[in-house]
Amino acid sequence: MSAAAGNIISKSSATAKQSFYRLVIEVGGEHAAQAVSLNKPLAEELLKLRPRQRSLQMEKCLLEVLKRLPENAVVKDVDVLFNPAYKVDVLKVLISAYKQRPFRLIWSGTFKEGKLIYSEEAYPDYQTYDVSEYDIICIQ
Numbered sequence: 001m002s003a004a005a006g007n008i009i010s011k012s013s014a015t016a017k018q019s020f021y022r023l024v025i026e027v028g029g030e031h032a033a034q035a036v037s038l039n040k041p042l043a044e045e046l047l048k049l050r051p052r053q054r055s056l057q058m059e060k061c062l063l064e065v066l067k068r069l070p071e072n073a074v075v076k077d078v079d080v081l082f083n084p085a086y087k088v089d090v091l092k093v094l095i096s097a098y099k100q101r102p103f104r105l106i107w108s109g110t111f112k113e114g115k116l117i118y119s120e121e122a123y124p125d126y127q128t129y130d131v132s133e134y135d136i137i138c139i140q
Contacts, residue, residue, distance in 0.1 A: 023098040023136045026074075027111040035076035035106045041065045043080045055086045059093050066101040076106035082118055082125040090127065091116070091134050111138055 029035070045061035046054050054061075058081065069075070081090045094105060109118040111131075116138065119126040131138055 021102070023095050024104045024139060025107045025116065025136055026104065026139045027107045027109070027116070028140055029076065029106045029108075031074050031104075032076055032106045035074040036069055037077040038062075038065055038075050039077040039080050041068070042078070046080065051085070055088055058086060058088050059096050062093060062097045063101055066097060066103055069103070072102050072104065074104045074106065077108065078105065079108065079125075082127060084124045090118070091129050091136065095135055107138075111140055 042061060042065050045064050046058075049057055049061070062081075066073070066075075078090070078094070081088070081093060097103075107116060107118075109116060111117070114131055116129040116131060117127070118129075
């Protein structure tokens with residue numbers, strides 16, 4: 001056992017639990033049929049705000065929607081977060097929300113060579129994320 005693992009185990013169970021659990025992103029959507037779509041409720045929350053406030057309140061709006069769901073719900077369709085006007089790091093927003101309200105995400109993009117990809121290069125909402133830079137687990 002590594003020293004780091006030993007340190008985590010010796011912490012309180014709540015802290016250790018937080019250290020081990022990361023946002024799980026499922027690419028391919030095997031569980032998509034049971035997943036809850038977030039696009040409409042999230043868009044409704046964002047529309048309550050002035051356009052300039054939406055980027056700043058993105059995480060708060062996401063949490064409001066997640067609080068209406070059972071804990072550890074499987075969610076999908078977070079496309080509204082990728083609106084280029086918001087200029088947010090979508091994975092950071094998702095990870096931060098996950099730490100306050102656990103959920104599992106069905107990724108509507110692809111996974112290739114260690115990167116999560118959303119959309120296609122020709123579109124303004126195109127994004128790539130190097131998974132090694134984020135506290136996530138990707139499942140294909």
